[in-house]
Amino acid sequence: MAGSQVSLKLLINSETKKVLFAEAGKDCVDFLFNILSLPIATVIRLLREQGMVGSLGNLYESIENLNETYIQPYQKKDALLKPIAPAAAYSVPLLLFDSTVVTEKLFYKCGCCHNFSYSDNQSTGCTNCRRQMTSPMNYVAPPTEQKSASSEGGFVKGVVTYMVMDDLVVTPMSTISSITLLNKFNVKEVGSLQEKLVHIGMNEVYNAYVHISTSIIGFGF
Template sequence: MAESSTISLKLLIDTHGKRVLFAEAGKDFIDFLFRILSLPVGTIINLLRKQEMVGSLANLYQSIENLNDSYIQPNQTKDALLKPVSPVSGSVPLLAINDAPAAAVKKFYRCTCSQFAAFVSDDQRAVCPNCSRKMTTSMSYVAPPGGQQVSDEGGFVKGVVTYMVMDDLVVSPLSTISSITLLNKFNVKEVSSLEEKVVNFGVDEAVKLLNASLQSKKVLTDVFLEGMIGIKQWQFANAFERGNLDS
Protein backbone atom coordinates (compact mmCIF):
# COMPACT_ATOMS: atom_id res chain seq x y z
CA MET A 1 0.00 0.00 0.00
CA ALA A 2 1.33 3.40 -0.93
CA GLU A 3 2.17 5.84 1.84
CA SER A 4 -0.57 8.22 0.68
CA SER A 5 -3.27 5.50 0.81
CA THR A 6 -5.98 5.73 3.44
CA ILE A 7 -8.89 3.67 4.71
CA SER A 8 -12.31 5.25 5.16
CA LEU A 9 -14.14 4.72 8.46
CA LYS A 10 -17.58 5.83 9.61
CA LEU A 11 -17.66 6.82 13.28
CA LEU A 12 -20.73 7.05 15.49
CA ILE A 13 -19.94 9.75 18.06
CA ASP A 14 -21.77 10.53 21.28
CA THR A 15 -21.32 14.30 21.39
CA HIS A 16 -22.65 14.58 24.94
CA GLY A 17 -20.37 11.86 26.24
CA LYS A 18 -17.48 13.11 24.08
CA ARG A 19 -16.61 9.63 22.88
CA VAL A 20 -16.65 7.39 19.84
CA LEU A 21 -19.20 4.63 20.40
CA PHE A 22 -18.05 2.51 17.49
CA ALA A 23 -16.75 2.59 13.95
CA GLU A 24 -18.14 0.90 10.86
CA ALA A 25 -15.19 -0.62 9.03
CA GLY A 26 -14.41 -2.87 6.11
CA LYS A 27 -11.99 -5.72 5.63
CA ASP A 28 -8.84 -3.57 5.22
CA PHE A 29 -9.16 -1.94 8.63
CA ILE A 30 -9.96 -5.22 10.41
CA ASP A 31 -7.00 -6.94 8.75
CA PHE A 32 -4.80 -4.09 9.97
CA LEU A 33 -6.09 -4.38 13.55
CA PHE A 34 -5.65 -8.15 13.71
CA ARG A 35 -2.20 -7.96 12.14
CA ILE A 36 -1.01 -5.78 15.04
CA LEU A 37 -0.97 -8.96 17.16
CA SER A 38 1.69 -10.47 14.88
CA LEU A 39 4.06 -7.49 14.93
CA PRO A 40 7.36 -8.21 16.70
CA VAL A 41 8.19 -5.97 19.68
CA GLY A 42 11.10 -4.42 17.76
CA THR A 43 8.79 -3.33 14.96
CA ILE A 44 6.31 -1.80 17.42
CA ILE A 45 9.05 0.17 19.19
CA ASN A 46 10.41 1.39 15.86
CA LEU A 47 6.96 2.68 14.92
CA LEU A 48 6.35 4.37 18.26
CA ARG A 49 9.74 5.89 19.03
CA LYS A 50 8.63 9.32 17.77
CA GLN A 51 5.61 9.13 20.08
CA GLU A 52 5.91 9.65 23.82
CA MET A 53 6.48 6.03 24.78
CA VAL A 54 5.85 4.95 28.36
CA GLY A 55 8.58 2.72 29.78
CA SER A 56 12.14 1.92 28.83
CA LEU A 57 11.92 -0.39 25.80
CA ALA A 58 12.76 2.53 23.51
CA ASN A 59 16.07 2.85 25.38
CA LEU A 60 16.90 -0.77 24.58
CA TYR A 61 16.14 -0.10 20.93
CA GLN A 62 18.35 2.98 20.94
CA SER A 63 21.15 1.05 22.66
CA ILE A 64 21.21 -1.53 19.88
CA GLU A 65 21.24 1.21 17.25
CA ASN A 66 24.19 2.93 18.94
CA LEU A 67 26.17 -0.26 19.56
CA ASN A 68 29.22 -0.55 17.31
CA ASP A 69 29.10 -3.49 14.88
CA SER A 70 32.41 -4.74 16.31
CA TYR A 71 30.49 -5.92 19.38
CA ILE A 72 27.96 -7.92 17.34
CA GLN A 73 28.47 -11.63 16.73
CA PRO A 74 29.57 -12.28 13.11
CA ASN A 75 26.48 -14.40 12.43
CA GLN A 76 24.11 -11.74 13.78
CA THR A 77 22.87 -8.37 12.49
CA LYS A 78 21.24 -5.42 14.21
CA ASP A 79 18.28 -5.58 11.83
CA ALA A 80 17.35 -8.97 13.23
CA LEU A 81 16.25 -7.10 16.38
CA LEU A 82 15.59 -3.58 15.05
CA LYS A 83 13.60 -4.61 11.98
CA PRO A 84 12.36 -8.14 12.62
CA VAL A 85 10.14 -9.90 10.12
CA SER A 86 6.60 -10.71 11.20
CA PRO A 87 5.95 -14.48 11.30
CA VAL A 88 2.53 -13.97 9.68
CA SER A 89 2.63 -13.88 5.91
CA GLY A 90 0.59 -11.61 3.67
CA SER A 91 0.35 -7.90 3.05
CA VAL A 92 -0.23 -5.47 5.90
CA PRO A 93 -2.26 -2.34 5.22
CA LEU A 94 -0.55 0.87 6.32
CA LEU A 95 2.22 -0.53 8.49
CA ALA A 96 3.69 -2.46 5.55
CA ILE A 97 5.14 0.76 4.14
CA ASN A 98 7.68 0.97 6.95
CA ASP A 99 11.24 -0.25 6.68
CA ALA A 100 10.73 -3.81 7.91
CA PRO A 101 12.59 -6.11 5.49
CA ALA A 102 10.68 -8.56 3.36
CA ALA A 103 10.71 -12.14 4.54
CA ALA A 104 13.45 -14.08 2.79
CA VAL A 105 12.53 -17.26 0.94
CA LYS A 106 14.15 -20.24 2.65
CA LYS A 107 16.55 -22.10 0.34
CA PHE A 108 18.20 -25.49 0.67
CA TYR A 109 21.34 -26.86 -0.97
CA ARG A 110 23.10 -30.18 -1.63
CA CYS A 111 26.44 -31.13 -3.09
CA THR A 112 27.00 -32.52 -6.62
CA CYS A 113 28.29 -35.94 -5.61
CA SER A 114 24.90 -37.61 -5.95
CA GLN A 115 21.61 -36.97 -7.69
CA PHE A 116 19.84 -38.16 -4.55
CA ALA A 117 21.07 -35.92 -1.74
CA ALA A 118 21.71 -37.62 1.58
CA PHE A 119 22.75 -34.33 3.16
CA VAL A 120 21.00 -30.96 2.92
CA SER A 121 22.00 -27.52 4.19
CA ASP A 122 20.51 -24.03 4.22
CA ASP A 123 23.97 -22.47 3.83
CA GLN A 124 26.03 -22.71 0.63
CA ARG A 125 29.24 -22.61 2.67
CA ALA A 126 28.50 -25.99 4.24
CA VAL A 127 30.75 -28.91 3.28
CA CYS A 128 29.29 -32.29 2.33
CA PRO A 129 30.40 -35.00 4.82
CA ASN A 130 30.46 -37.51 1.97
CA CYS A 131 32.63 -35.82 -0.70
CA SER A 132 33.97 -32.76 1.15
CA ARG A 133 32.61 -30.42 -1.53
CA LYS A 134 30.65 -27.28 -0.76
CA MET A 135 26.90 -27.74 -0.95
CA THR A 136 25.97 -25.18 -3.60
CA THR A 137 23.36 -26.97 -5.72
CA SER A 138 19.95 -25.46 -5.10
CA MET A 139 17.05 -27.75 -4.25
CA SER A 140 13.32 -27.19 -4.81
CA TYR A 141 10.95 -27.40 -1.86
CA VAL A 142 7.77 -29.42 -2.44
CA ALA A 143 4.77 -28.55 -0.27
CA PRO A 144 2.72 -31.41 1.24
CA PRO A 145 -0.64 -32.28 -0.38
CA GLY A 146 -3.94 -31.12 0.99
CA GLY A 147 -2.92 -27.55 1.72
CA GLN A 148 -5.65 -25.05 2.48
CA GLN A 149 -7.06 -23.06 -0.42
CA VAL A 150 -5.79 -19.48 -0.53
CA SER A 151 -8.42 -16.78 -1.02
CA ASP A 152 -7.93 -14.19 -3.74
CA GLU A 153 -8.90 -11.55 -1.16
CA GLY A 154 -5.86 -12.16 1.00
CA GLY A 155 -5.66 -10.86 4.55
CA PHE A 156 -7.35 -12.43 7.57
CA VAL A 157 -11.09 -11.75 7.43
CA LYS A 158 -13.65 -11.95 4.64
CA GLY A 159 -14.75 -8.78 2.94
CA VAL A 160 -18.43 -9.60 2.38
CA VAL A 161 -19.64 -7.89 5.56
CA THR A 162 -19.21 -4.62 7.44
CA TYR A 163 -17.59 -4.85 10.85
CA MET A 164 -18.18 -2.96 14.08
CA VAL A 165 -15.10 -1.77 15.96
CA MET A 166 -15.74 -0.59 19.50
CA ASP A 167 -13.80 2.23 21.17
CA ASP A 168 -11.75 -0.40 23.04
CA LEU A 169 -11.12 -2.33 19.77
CA VAL A 170 -13.61 -5.13 20.35
CA VAL A 171 -14.47 -6.32 16.82
CA SER A 172 -17.65 -8.03 15.63
CA PRO A 173 -19.81 -8.17 12.49
CA LEU A 174 -22.13 -5.17 12.31
CA SER A 175 -25.87 -5.69 12.72
CA THR A 176 -28.86 -3.48 13.48
CA ILE A 177 -29.62 -5.42 16.67
CA SER A 178 -26.07 -5.08 17.97
CA SER A 179 -26.17 -1.33 17.29
CA ILE A 180 -29.39 -0.87 19.26
CA THR A 181 -28.07 -3.03 22.10
CA LEU A 182 -24.96 -0.90 22.19
CA LEU A 183 -26.94 2.34 22.55
CA ASN A 184 -28.78 0.83 25.49
CA LYS A 185 -25.53 -0.37 27.02
CA PHE A 186 -24.06 3.13 26.95
CA ASN A 187 -27.32 4.65 28.19
CA VAL A 188 -27.73 6.93 25.19
CA LYS A 189 -31.06 8.66 25.83
CA GLU A 190 -31.10 11.28 23.08
CA VAL A 191 -30.59 10.20 19.49
CA SER A 192 -29.97 13.86 18.67
CA SER A 193 -26.69 13.63 20.58
CA LEU A 194 -25.34 11.09 18.07
CA GLU A 195 -23.31 12.21 15.08
CA GLU A 196 -21.94 10.24 12.17
CA LYS A 197 -18.54 11.28 10.90
CA VAL A 198 -16.55 9.77 8.03
CA VAL A 199 -12.79 9.93 8.67
CA ASN A 200 -9.69 8.88 6.78
CA PHE A 201 -7.35 6.43 8.46
CA GLY A 202 -3.79 6.74 7.18
CA VAL A 203 -0.28 6.06 8.38
CA ASP A 204 -0.29 8.80 11.03
CA GLU A 205 -3.53 7.49 12.49
CA ALA A 206 -2.20 3.91 12.35
CA VAL A 207 0.77 4.82 14.52
CA LYS A 208 -1.45 6.79 16.93
CA LEU A 209 -3.83 3.82 17.18
CA LEU A 210 -0.96 1.44 17.87
CA ASN A 211 0.30 3.73 20.63
CA ALA A 212 -3.17 4.23 22.13
CA SER A 213 -3.95 0.50 22.03
CA LEU A 214 -1.06 -0.12 24.44
CA GLN A 215 -2.27 2.45 26.95
CA SER A 216 -6.00 3.12 26.64
CA LYS A 217 -9.46 1.57 26.67
CA LYS A 218 -10.84 4.39 24.49
CA VAL A 219 -8.60 4.04 21.48
CA LEU A 220 -10.86 5.42 18.75
CA THR A 221 -11.76 8.42 20.89
CA ASP A 222 -8.07 9.13 21.58
CA VAL A 223 -7.13 8.85 17.91
CA PHE A 224 -9.98 10.70 16.23
CA LEU A 225 -11.42 13.13 18.82
CA GLU A 226 -8.24 14.24 20.57
CA GLY A 227 -6.88 17.41 19.04
CA MET A 228 -10.24 18.64 17.77
CA ILE A 229 -11.23 22.19 18.64
CA GLY A 230 -13.50 20.57 21.21
CA ILE A 231 -16.53 18.34 20.89
CA LYS A 232 -18.86 21.18 21.84
CA GLN A 233 -17.44 23.50 19.21
CA TRP A 234 -17.56 20.72 16.66
CA GLN A 235 -21.19 19.98 17.53
CA PHE A 236 -21.95 23.70 17.26
CA ALA A 237 -20.46 23.81 13.76
CA ASN A 238 -22.51 20.80 12.63
CA ALA A 239 -25.70 22.34 13.98
CA PHE A 240 -24.91 25.61 12.23
CA GLU A 241 -24.45 23.80 8.90
CA ARG A 242 -27.85 22.11 9.34
CA GLY A 243 -29.48 25.42 10.26
CA ASN A 244 -30.62 24.08 13.62
CA LEU A 245 -29.29 26.91 15.77
CA ASP A 246 -31.72 29.12 17.58
CA SER A 247 -31.56 32.72 16.50
Protein backbone atom coordinates in the same frame (compact mmCIF):
# COMPACT_ATOMS: atom_id res chain seq x y z
CA MET B 1 2.05 -0.63 1.47
CA ALA B 2 -1.40 -1.65 0.31
CA GLY B 3 -3.13 1.64 1.04
CA SER B 4 -2.50 5.09 2.49
CA GLN B 5 -5.83 5.60 4.26
CA VAL B 6 -8.76 3.70 5.75
CA SER B 7 -12.11 5.08 6.86
CA LEU B 8 -14.60 4.36 9.59
CA LYS B 9 -17.86 5.90 10.72
CA LEU B 10 -18.30 7.06 14.32
CA LEU B 11 -21.64 7.05 16.09
CA ILE B 12 -21.62 9.94 18.55
CA ASN B 13 -24.04 10.86 21.31
CA SER B 14 -24.34 14.62 20.79
CA GLU B 15 -25.70 15.12 24.32
CA THR B 16 -22.82 13.46 26.16
CA LYS B 17 -20.22 14.13 23.40
CA LYS B 18 -19.23 10.48 23.66
CA VAL B 19 -18.33 8.14 20.83
CA LEU B 20 -20.50 5.05 21.26
CA PHE B 21 -18.77 2.88 18.71
CA ALA B 22 -17.24 2.92 15.25
CA GLU B 23 -18.61 1.27 12.16
CA ALA B 24 -15.66 -0.14 10.26
CA GLY B 25 -15.06 -2.04 7.06
CA LYS B 26 -12.75 -4.88 6.22
CA ASP B 27 -9.67 -2.71 5.53
CA CYS B 28 -9.78 -1.06 8.95
CA VAL B 29 -10.35 -4.35 10.81
CA ASP B 30 -7.56 -6.05 8.86
CA PHE B 31 -5.23 -3.27 9.95
CA LEU B 32 -6.21 -3.58 13.63
CA PHE B 33 -5.95 -7.37 13.70
CA ASN B 34 -2.65 -7.54 11.86
CA ILE B 35 -0.98 -5.20 14.35
CA LEU B 36 -0.87 -8.30 16.56
CA SER B 37 1.29 -10.11 14.01
CA LEU B 38 4.01 -7.45 13.85
CA PRO B 39 7.27 -8.21 15.63
CA ILE B 40 7.97 -5.53 18.24
CA ALA B 41 11.26 -4.68 16.50
CA THR B 42 9.32 -3.85 13.34
CA VAL B 43 7.12 -1.43 15.27
CA ILE B 44 10.15 0.19 16.91
CA ARG B 45 11.91 0.59 13.57
CA LEU B 46 8.88 2.32 12.07
CA LEU B 47 8.60 4.65 15.03
CA ARG B 48 12.29 5.52 15.01
CA GLU B 49 11.88 6.75 11.44
CA GLN B 50 9.37 9.26 12.82
CA GLY B 51 11.68 10.41 15.62
CA MET B 52 10.45 8.11 18.38
CA VAL B 53 12.49 8.29 21.57
CA GLY B 54 12.36 6.16 24.68
CA SER B 55 13.73 3.02 26.22
CA LEU B 56 12.59 0.65 23.50
CA GLY B 57 14.23 2.88 20.91
CA ASN B 58 17.40 2.90 22.99
CA LEU B 59 17.32 -0.88 23.23
CA TYR B 60 17.03 -1.12 19.44
CA GLU B 61 19.92 1.32 19.00
CA SER B 62 22.03 -0.63 21.48
CA ILE B 63 21.86 -3.67 19.22
CA GLU B 64 22.67 -1.55 16.18
CA ASN B 65 25.76 -0.13 17.88
CA LEU B 66 26.95 -3.40 19.42
CA ASN B 67 30.27 -4.45 17.92
CA GLU B 68 30.26 -7.77 16.08
CA THR B 69 33.01 -8.90 18.47
CA TYR B 70 30.40 -9.39 21.20
CA ILE B 71 27.92 -11.31 19.05
CA GLN B 72 27.87 -15.07 18.74
CA PRO B 73 29.42 -16.18 15.40
CA TYR B 74 26.18 -17.87 14.34
CA GLN B 75 23.99 -14.86 15.13
CA LYS B 76 23.10 -11.86 12.96
CA LYS B 77 21.86 -8.47 14.14
CA ASP B 78 19.10 -8.42 11.55
CA ALA B 79 17.49 -11.43 13.20
CA LEU B 80 16.48 -9.04 16.00
CA LEU B 81 16.47 -5.69 14.19
CA LYS B 82 14.61 -6.73 11.06
CA PRO B 83 12.49 -9.78 11.83
CA ILE B 84 10.36 -11.03 8.97
CA ALA B 85 6.68 -10.18 9.36
CA PRO B 86 4.02 -12.65 8.20
CA ALA B 87 3.57 -12.56 4.44
CA ALA B 88 -0.17 -11.88 4.81
CA ALA B 89 0.53 -8.57 6.53
CA TYR B 90 2.11 -7.07 3.42
CA SER B 91 -1.30 -6.70 1.78
CA VAL B 92 -2.86 -4.88 4.74
CA PRO B 93 -3.45 -1.11 4.47
CA LEU B 94 -1.22 1.16 6.55
CA LEU B 95 1.26 -1.53 7.60
CA LEU B 96 4.65 -0.26 6.47
CA PHE B 97 7.60 -2.46 5.70
CA ASP B 98 10.89 -2.27 3.87
CA SER B 99 10.35 -1.88 0.14
CA THR B 100 12.07 -5.22 -0.47
CA VAL B 101 9.85 -8.02 0.74
CA VAL B 102 11.60 -11.24 1.59
CA THR B 103 9.98 -13.93 -0.57
CA GLU B 104 12.81 -16.46 -0.46
CA LYS B 105 15.02 -17.78 2.29
CA LEU B 106 18.58 -18.82 1.62
CA PHE B 107 19.98 -22.03 3.01
CA TYR B 108 23.60 -23.16 2.83
CA LYS B 109 25.30 -26.51 2.42
CA CYS B 110 28.87 -27.66 2.59
CA GLY B 111 30.73 -27.21 -0.69
CA CYS B 112 33.55 -29.57 0.26
CA CYS B 113 31.73 -32.86 0.79
CA HIS B 114 28.46 -34.51 -0.08
CA ASN B 115 26.87 -34.04 3.31
CA PHE B 116 23.12 -33.45 2.96
CA SER B 117 22.95 -31.23 6.02
CA TYR B 118 22.08 -27.57 5.48
CA SER B 119 21.75 -24.38 7.53
CA ASP B 120 20.37 -20.87 7.20
CA ASN B 121 23.66 -19.42 8.50
CA GLN B 122 26.95 -19.47 6.58
CA SER B 123 28.94 -19.67 9.81
CA THR B 124 27.57 -23.10 10.70
CA GLY B 125 30.09 -25.90 10.60
CA CYS B 126 29.44 -28.95 8.45
CA THR B 127 28.54 -31.97 10.57
CA ASN B 128 30.90 -34.10 8.45
CA CYS B 129 34.04 -32.10 7.67
CA ARG B 130 33.48 -29.17 10.09
CA ARG B 131 34.08 -26.57 7.35
CA GLN B 132 31.68 -23.65 7.13
CA MET B 133 28.57 -24.28 5.05
CA THR B 134 28.81 -21.48 2.50
CA SER B 135 27.34 -22.94 -0.71
CA PRO B 136 23.88 -21.37 -1.20
CA MET B 137 20.75 -23.43 -1.71
CA ASN B 138 17.67 -21.52 -2.82
CA TYR B 139 14.54 -22.20 -0.85
CA VAL B 140 11.47 -22.44 -3.08
CA ALA B 141 8.27 -21.58 -1.21
CA PRO B 142 5.29 -23.88 -1.77
CA PRO B 143 2.53 -22.53 -4.00
CA THR B 144 -0.10 -20.52 -2.21
CA GLU B 145 -3.59 -21.87 -1.92
CA GLN B 146 -5.75 -21.30 -4.96
CA LYS B 147 -7.81 -18.19 -4.36
CA SER B 148 -11.41 -17.95 -5.40
CA ALA B 149 -12.55 -15.29 -7.85
CA SER B 150 -13.99 -13.27 -4.95
CA SER B 151 -10.89 -13.51 -2.77
CA GLU B 152 -10.12 -10.22 -1.07
CA GLY B 153 -6.94 -11.05 0.82
CA GLY B 154 -6.38 -9.83 4.36
CA PHE B 155 -7.78 -11.58 7.44
CA VAL B 156 -11.52 -10.94 7.68
CA LYS B 157 -14.29 -11.12 5.10
CA GLY B 158 -15.61 -7.94 3.55
CA VAL B 159 -19.23 -9.01 3.23
CA VAL B 160 -20.18 -7.55 6.61
CA THR B 161 -19.62 -4.36 8.57
CA TYR B 162 -17.76 -4.51 11.87
CA MET B 163 -18.28 -2.68 15.14
CA VAL B 164 -15.19 -1.33 16.92
CA MET B 165 -15.47 -0.18 20.54
CA ASP B 166 -13.21 2.37 22.21
CA ASP B 167 -11.46 -0.50 24.04
CA LEU B 168 -10.78 -2.16 20.63
CA VAL B 169 -13.35 -4.91 21.04
CA VAL B 170 -14.25 -5.85 17.45
CA THR B 171 -17.42 -7.73 16.53
CA PRO B 172 -19.55 -8.19 13.42
CA MET B 173 -22.21 -5.49 13.39
CA SER B 174 -25.91 -6.32 13.54
CA THR B 175 -29.14 -4.51 14.30
CA ILE B 176 -29.53 -6.41 17.57
CA SER B 177 -25.99 -5.62 18.74
CA SER B 178 -26.49 -1.94 17.90
CA ILE B 179 -29.74 -1.76 19.89
CA THR B 180 -28.08 -3.56 22.79
CA LEU B 181 -25.28 -1.00 22.86
CA LEU B 182 -27.71 1.91 22.74
CA ASN B 183 -29.42 0.46 25.81
CA LYS B 184 -26.05 -0.08 27.48
CA PHE B 185 -25.12 3.57 26.96
CA ASN B 186 -28.58 4.64 28.13
CA VAL B 187 -29.41 6.46 24.91
CA LYS B 188 -33.01 7.68 25.21
CA GLU B 189 -33.32 9.84 22.11
CA VAL B 190 -32.23 8.42 18.78
CA GLY B 191 -32.28 11.96 17.44
CA SER B 192 -29.31 12.79 19.66
CA LEU B 193 -27.10 10.41 17.70
CA GLN B 194 -24.79 11.77 15.04
CA GLU B 195 -22.62 10.06 12.46
CA LYS B 196 -19.14 11.26 11.64
CA LEU B 197 -16.90 9.83 8.96
CA VAL B 198 -13.20 9.86 9.89
CA HIS B 199 -10.15 8.82 7.94
CA ILE B 200 -7.13 7.07 9.41
CA GLY B 201 -3.83 7.98 7.80
CA MET B 202 -0.20 7.48 8.69
CA ASN B 203 -0.21 10.03 11.55
CA GLU B 204 -2.92 8.10 13.35
CA VAL B 205 -1.15 4.84 12.63
CA TYR B 206 2.12 6.05 14.15
CA ASN B 207 0.21 7.25 17.20
CA ALA B 208 -1.29 3.77 17.50
CA TYR B 209 2.17 2.20 17.25
CA VAL B 210 3.43 4.54 19.99
CA HIS B 211 0.53 3.53 22.22
CA ILE B 212 1.22 -0.15 21.57
CA SER B 213 4.93 0.11 22.24
CA THR B 214 4.40 2.01 25.49
CA SER B 215 1.80 -0.49 26.67
CA ILE B 216 3.75 -3.68 26.03
CA ILE B 217 6.16 -3.27 28.94
CA GLY B 218 5.38 -0.99 31.85
CA PHE B 219 8.85 0.26 32.71
CA GLY B 220 8.51 3.81 31.48
CA PHE B 221 8.94 2.75 27.85
